[in-house]
Amino acid sequence: MDQGSAGALQLKWELSGHGWANCHLADDSQTASVIASYCTDALADLVAGAGELYGQQRSARFFFDAEPQELRWVLRPTDDAVDVTIHQFPDVSVSPDLPDSHGTVMWQATYPRSAFAHAVLEAAHTVLKEHGEAGYLAKWAMHPYPVALVQDLRRLHIRDDTCDLPHDLSCP
Numbered sequence: 800m801d802q803g804s805a806g807a808l809q810l811k812w813e814l815s816g817h818g819w820a821n822c823h824l825a826d827d828s829q830t831a832s833v834i835a836s837y838c839t840d841a842l843a844d845l846v847a848g849a850g851e852l853y854g855q856q857r858s859a860r861f862f863f864d865a866e867p868q869e870l871r872w873v874l875r876p877t878d879d880a881v882d883v884t885i886h887q888f889p890d891v892s893v894s895p896d897l898p899d900s901h902g903t904v905m906w907q908a909t910y911p912r913s914a915f916a917h918a919v920l921e922a923a924h925t926v927l928k929e930h931g932e933a934g935y936l937a938k939w940a941m942h943p944y945p946v947a948l949v950q951d952l953r954r955l956h957i958r959d960d961t962c963d964l965p966h967d968l969s970c971p
């Protein structure tokens with residue numbers, strides 16, 4: 800697998816049905832869709848995970864529950880970028896105790912932190928524009944739109960990254 804500098808990452812968060820979402824990933828060399836159910840607050844975990852890249856640990860782990868699969872995201876700092884790996888496990892009822900190496904890698908690429916955070920923010924802003932906070936909650940059902948986490952991530956990204964891309968400040 801090419802572990803060099805991947806092209807621009809694009810993320811799209813799609814509320815696909817009651818309590819279900821698809822996180823679509825695409826860069827210059829690969830595409831994937833990651834399923835999440837509302838058993839976890841998946842978008843909030845993704846946004847919070849991106850925010851953790853700005854903290855002391857500079858890394859994050861969280862998982863989506865695809866019932867029955869576990870889709871485990873591992874964000875790890877490299878020299879000047881972030882390694883993003885998604886490990887797939889067949890049964891979330893047992894896999895949280897298993898090491899990453901027992902899963903199947905369904906996504907692996909390295910991005911500048913700025914590019915990853917920007918893509919997460921774009922995805923979060925776009926889903927909010929599509930649905931609004933009330934519409935988001937109606938579809939995702941178990942958890943409200945993570946307004947505060949998105950605000951935190953945007954603040955960290957704009958403060959600490961040199962990002963020339965536009966940022967939608969009209970979103971809460």
Ligand SMILES: [Zn+2]
Nearest residue numbers: 917962964966
């Ligand atoms: Zn940006």
